[in-house]
Amino acid sequence: MANWKDKPPPPPLCKPDPLDQTGERKLLLQLKQRAEQLDSRAAALNRQEAELAVEKEAIAKQIAAIKPLAQKLEQINAAHKAADQKKWTALVSTYETMDPRSAARIFDGLDPKIVLNVIQRMSSRKSAPILADMSPEKAQIVTEKLAGMTAMTPKPQPVASLLPDGAP
Incomplete structure (x- = not known):
């Protein structure tokens, strides 16, 4: 039989993972976790943006519904002021004479x-x-x-x- 000391060791079946040895694997795992956190945050922001768009639309509808009422109030107010002014003008005319x-x-x-x-x-x-x-x-x-x-x-x-x- 052959002497094992004379033979070289058998070649490794797989190359050793260089990332395991240098700590880069840990860094890549942290980067992956951070990317997942950022993706989760982006999804939450997208949901909030969609909710805000819906709320903005609802507010726009409310404002559109209020505008005719505001115009009507302005017309009523103008009519009231005109009647009030007419009343005061008549009173002034009376006292001036x-x-x-x-x-x-x-x-x-x-x-x-x-x-x-x-x-x-x-x-x-x-x-x-x-x-x-x-x-x-x-x-x-x-x-x-x-x-x-x-x-x-x-x-x-x-x-x-x-x-x-x-x-x-």
Whole structure:
């Protein structure tokens, strides 16, 4: 028999895996896990995006349903303002044609808000004699309110401007 020391060792049947020996296998496994996590996260984001698209569509439908109501409210508001303005114009016309002393006596007994609204709509040529004949206290209140009227009165916003821009 042959001496085993004289023979070379038998060749390996398979080459050893170089990844096992260098730690690269561990790194590749970590990269694979990270890729799976990223894929899972991308799928979740895609689901959220789809849900948001559905919600956005629902909101757009709600806005579309509200817009005609907002327009109707604006029409009603405009009609109300026109009627209100007509009422005040008639009242102003009445007091402008009255004797200033008679108007002043009536204004002395009225709520300052009403007096203010009437005086504000009158020409200064007509309102000055009335203010002069009013009681000093009432004339002072009305004058102070007239002086602060423009700074305190906000301009009303149309209802449509309250809807988001680009809304259908």
